[in-house]
Structure formats: C-alpha cells, structure tokens
Amino acid sequence: MSQLRATKPGLLVCTVLCILIFLYLRKPTPEEPAEEPTYPAVVECGFYPDELCSALFEGKGVAPQIAKFCKNPHRSEILPYLRAPGNCSRMLQGLRFITRPLSAEEGNFSLAYIITLPKEMPMFVQLLRAIYVPQNVYCLHVDEKAPKTFKTAVKTLANCFENIFISSKKHKVASAGPLRLQADINCMEDLVHSRFQWSYVINLYGEDFPIKTNKEIIHYLRSKWNNKNITPGVIQPSNAKFKTGQRDPESSPTGNIYVSPNERFKHEPPHNLTIYFGSAYYVLTRKFVHFILTDTRAKDMLRWSRDIRSPEQHYWVTLNRLKDAPGATPDAGWEGAVRAVKWRTEEGKAHDGCKGRYVQDVCVYGLGDLPWIIRSPSLFANQFERSADPLVVTCLERWHRRKVLQQAEVTVEPQWRFPQESHFNVRPNH
Known part of the structure; x- marks a missing residue:
C-alpha cells in the first residue's frame, strides 16, 4: 500500500509530461496548415485530483494547461442517488453529507440558510453538502417553472432530512427584483415557524460556494457581529x-x-x-x-x-440602519465580509482580473481564480458556473471539506471524506 502511495506523484508527473509532449508534437510546422486541436486519448487525466487541485491553488504554471483537458469530473457521483428515492441512508452516505455536529460549540449554535436554487442539480448538491450540518436548518426556494424532474430530485433530497424543506410559497425564481425579495421573506416566515432555534439567517444563491467552514462562520459572527446584522x-x-x-x-x-x-x-x-x-x-x-x-x-x-x-x-x-431595529448597525458602511466577488470595474485594484469570464461585470470564476478565492476573508464566494468549468467547484469543494474535517473535534467518519482517487475525464473532441 505504501508503494502504491509512493507512485502517485510519479504517475501524475508522467501524465503531465505525456500531455505536454503530445501538445508539442501536434504543433504544425510552418509548411503544415493548422488543424483543429485534438485532445489526448487519456482516460485518467489527473488520477489523483487532490494533487492537481493543490497545484491549481498554488498557482503552478503547468496546472492550468493540464486542467483544461480535465473539465469533466464524473457526473454519475451525484445524480444516480437522486433518481432512486427510498434509501435515505444510502444516499446520505453516497453523497457524503456530514451527519453529526463536529464540535460541542457548533452543536449549540444553529444557523438558518435561505437558498435560491440554481438550474444545475449537481451544483446545488455540492453547495448544500458543503454547508450542511444537522443542527442548522435550510429553506429551499425552487423555481415554479423548473422541470418536473428537477423539482422531483430536490424533493427526494429534502425528504431525507428533518432540517431541510422547500418554501411553502412557490413562484418563479429571479436573480433580482421583487420576486427575489419576496422569496427570501417567504422562507423567513417558514423559518420562524420551524422548531429550530436558529440564531442567524444567511441567504445564498445557487452560484455561491462557501470559503469558510461552519465553525469559522460561527466565530466570525460571535466576534465583531455578535447579535448584529450584516448588510453592507x-x-x-x-x-x-x-x-x-x-x-x-x-x-x-x-x-x-x-x-x-x-x-x-x-x-x-x-x-x-x-x-x-x-x-x-x-x-x-x-x-x-x-x-x-x-x-x-x-x-x-x-x-x-x-x-x-x-x-x-x-x-x-x-x-x-434604523436605530431601533434589533441588531441594527446604523453607522455601518461596507463592513461585513459576506461575499467575495470580482467586479470588472475593480480589475487591477482589488484583484488581478477574472481568469474565467465576466457576465454583467461579475466574474464567473475560472481555475486561475482559485488562489485568490481561498485567500479571501469573505464567508462565501460568487459566482460559479459548474457547466462552464466543473473542476473549479470540485477543487474548491475538496479543499473546503478537508479544512472542515481538520477542524472537527469528533471522530471523523469514513464516508465524510471524499475519495482520494477519482477520475477526471478528458473532455472529448467531437
């Protein structure tokens, strides 16, 4: 077994060298017309994802070149569990949800989350299992116009938890506007009538992902923001x-x-x-x-x-900002590290540019943004798009879960860990 572990770095280096040699040999000569690039027929592209992700987090130059061929982590890990309702225990283990409080401090501090769901089910599951602990409570707002299969999958998942429920009032989901505001208020009404004695509520959109652990979020709120609201x-x-x-x-x-x-x-x-x-x-x-x-x-x-x-x-x-409102911060300004966002207008000032792409002046993160994200003091980062680059979320999720388990004060159960060996398939060239 120790011999196998010792060969992991060598195997990854060999894979990297093979791909780079392949790319070099595929460059056309001056006399040869350029052709459409073809991707190497490699099944295991970065067989050990933690090594590839670590290289991306450290900003190593070769990593993005390799990672651009590794855009498709296995999707079968998530969706099959949601297509076969009935066995909740199997689903929770297979999807690697954490099923016990990880410390006494966390067990005695309940947070509420309002989540407006994204269009992609795998992205929602990755977000949910990153923030899920059994002492918290989660209200989900699902687009009334979402496909029936999507709504069924969400219901299948929620039915396996006592502390996850779908908002009792349903309407169209909007990223902005009166409908978004009303969706949050609808969930608040449900949350105050739930049996959970939560202390704070946090709203998330489907393209968010946590940077801080549940324990770190609690420490942040108990410090400067004890019994106060954060509204930058x-x-x-x-x-x-x-x-x-x-x-x-x-x-x-x-x-x-x-x-x-x-x-x-x-x-x-x-x-x-x-x-x-x-x-x-x-x-x-x-x-x-x-x-x-x-x-x-x-x-x-x-x-x-x-x-x-x-x-x-x-x-x-x-x-x-009303002085008589509970938890008010009437003199606050932009204080409160709630979200890490790369705005186009701040390029060269607050950040070194978007390594993914800008959509309405907001960066949809790429692999090159990972080092900046994990250095951010914010609780969450926005914006991610799994369909554009699933490896970004996958690497961030693995980094976040490792940090969560390192901070645990209870015995870590094996099913809470992500597999150390996981295929990252090469994107096929069609």
Whole structure:
C-alpha cells in the first residue's frame, strides 16, 4: 500500500509530461496548415485530483494547461442517488453529507440558510453538502417553472432530512427584483415557524460556494457581529434619486462594487425613510427577521419596493440602519465580509482580473481564480458556473471539506471524506 502511495506523484508527473509532449508534437510546422486541436486519448487525466487541485491553488504554471483537458469530473457521483428515492441512508452516505455536529460549540449554535436554487442539480448538491450540518436548518426556494424532474430530485433530497424543506410559497425564481425579495421573506416566515432555534439567517444563491467552514462562520459572527446584522451598504446618493444618466459606482473596502439600479423613485419612501443601497446578501439575527415580518415600516417598505428595480439592494440595508431595529448597525458602511466577488470595474485594484469570464461585470470564476478565492476573508464566494468549468467547484469543494474535517473535534467518519482517487475525464473532441 505504501508503494502504491509512493507512485502517485510519479504517475501524475508522467501524465503531465505525456500531455505536454503530445501538445508539442501536434504543433504544425510552418509548411503544415493548422488543424483543429485534438485532445489526448487519456482516460485518467489527473488520477489523483487532490494533487492537481493543490497545484491549481498554488498557482503552478503547468496546472492550468493540464486542467483544461480535465473539465469533466464524473457526473454519475451525484445524480444516480437522486433518481432512486427510498434509501435515505444510502444516499446520505453516497453523497457524503456530514451527519453529526463536529464540535460541542457548533452543536449549540444553529444557523438558518435561505437558498435560491440554481438550474444545475449537481451544483446545488455540492453547495448544500458543503454547508450542511444537522443542527442548522435550510429553506429551499425552487423555481415554479423548473422541470418536473428537477423539482422531483430536490424533493427526494429534502425528504431525507428533518432540517431541510422547500418554501411553502412557490413562484418563479429571479436573480433580482421583487420576486427575489419576496422569496427570501417567504422562507423567513417558514423559518420562524420551524422548531429550530436558529440564531442567524444567511441567504445564498445557487452560484455561491462557501470559503469558510461552519465553525469559522460561527466565530466570525460571535466576534465583531455578535447579535448584529450584516448588510453592507451606504446611503443612496442624493443625485441618484432624481437625476438621470450614469451614476458613479460605490466601492466597498474589500473591492466589491455596487451601483444603485434606481436613478429615481416612483414615489417617496414611506415613513420618510432614508434609503440605502448595497449588497443583496446578508446575515440577519432572528430578532431582526421577526421585526421584518411584523413592523409596520418594514411592511410598508416592502410594498413600496415593488415599484423599484432590484429592491433587494435597498430593502435589507435600509431597515438595518434604523436605530431601533434589533441588531441594527446604523453607522455601518461596507463592513461585513459576506461575499467575495470580482467586479470588472475593480480589475487591477482589488484583484488581478477574472481568469474565467465576466457576465454583467461579475466574474464567473475560472481555475486561475482559485488562489485568490481561498485567500479571501469573505464567508462565501460568487459566482460559479459548474457547466462552464466543473473542476473549479470540485477543487474548491475538496479543499473546503478537508479544512472542515481538520477542524472537527469528533471522530471523523469514513464516508465524510471524499475519495482520494477519482477520475477526471478528458473532455472529448467531437
């Protein structure tokens, strides 16, 4: 067995050299017309994924060249378990969910999560099992227009857990706008009526992934943010209320850029509220959630928000600046490391550029972004797209799970670990 372990680095090096030699030999001579590149017929591309992922995290030059052929980790690992409902124990073990609190501290501290599901089922499962622990509670918002097979798979998974449920109110999913705001509030109503005594609620979108472990998140909240809400944002600039034309963006200390989507409001804010704008992401105390659901100002603000663009960028931060709101931070600005985002407008300032691609000025992460992500102080990172590059999420997930288990104060069960040997298939050339 020790001999086999000793040969792992050699096998990976041989694979790397073979591919590079193949690529060199495939270069056309000056007299030879260039042809469409063909991918090497290698079945095991990076047979030991932790070694390949480690090279990517360390920014080693050869790693991305090898990894570009390794875009398709086996998809069969996730989906088959969701197509055969009925055996929850088998599914939880096969999908490697952590089924016990990993420390006494974590077991006595419950978080609630609101998750707006992505379009890709494997991405959702990877996100969920990264943040799942049995003492937390999870409310899922599924697009009412999602395919029946997708909704069935989500239900199959949720039915195996007492602490995961689908929102009782269903409607179309939106990445921004009144529907997104209402989806979060719907889940909040369900969460306050659940039997779980959670302390904070965190909202996630399907393209997010955690950087910090559950223990690290708890420590972060218990430090500077003990009994306080995190809603990064600033006062809506006065010139943005009434003028038309381009607005100057506001930048957070960590480089996150936010531009108010509203150049003017249809009506004056209720109760003469001072309107703020900022991130749609938050961490809220349970008492503040109760305030959101019962306070007259919050209800009137919600009605007013239906007439503005991207109200989720105004609603949470505006109400959290009210001095009498539970857990309020009236003097806060962009404080709160909730999300790591690479904005195009901050390239060369807060980051060294997007190694994947920009979509609406937000970086969809590529393999070259991994070193930057794991150095971020933020709790979560956004944005990932598994269909574009599944190896990015797979490497981050393996790195995150290793960190989770290293921090565990209980005996680690074998099924919580990801396999040390896992195939990364070469993308076929069709």
